[in-house]
Amino acid sequence: MSSLTNCPECNHEILSRLGTVCPECGHTIGYFNGDRKRKVYGKFFALTVFAPFISLITILFASQNKYTMIVGTLIYLFLAVKSCPLLFKEIFFTSFEKVFFWLIWIIANSIMFSLIFNITQKGFE
Numbered sequence: 001m002s003s004l005t006n007c008p009e010c011n012h013e014i015l016s017r018l019g020t021v022c023p024e025c026g027h028t029i030g031y032f033n034g035d036r037k038r039k040v041y042g043k044f045f046a047l048t049v050f051a052p053f054i055s056l057i058t059i060l061f062a063s064q065n066k067y068t069m070i071v072g073t074l075i076y077l078f079l080a081v082k083s084c085p086l087l088f089k090e091i092f093f094t095s096f097e098k099v100f101f102w103l104i105w106i107i108a109n110s111i112m113f114s115l116i117f118n119i120t121q122k123g124f125e
């Protein structure tokens with residue numbers, strides 16, 4: 001649900017919902033406007049994009065042997081938890097956004113999980 005916030009331009013009280021236009025100065029609330037929630041949103045967005053990418057590279061390098069694979073899997077699990085939408089549920093504006101990020105997270109992690117499973121099943125020298 002939307003809460004009230006102060007306009008970063010003129011301090012007039014407005015809805016914190018994305019796209020709200022301040023009636024005093026015309027400032028539009030966007031994703032990356034100064035306030036804390038927007039910063040968290042930016043961080044979460046970056047995590048959603050980079051966590052699966054970093055995990056993939058890590059796992060590909062780690063697949064050399066059993067020991068690097070254990071480390072790689074731990075890094076992957078850490079990133080998966082860090083980028084989980086559950087930790088960021090207060091920043092979503094709409095339920096569409098929530099579903100969208102959950103889908104990305106679930107798909108990315110399913111791919112990672114099957115990749116790790118395949119590498120592990122193949123066994124190491």
Ligand SMILES: [Zn+2]
Pocket residue numbers: 007008009010011012022023024025026027
């Ligand atoms: Zn304003």
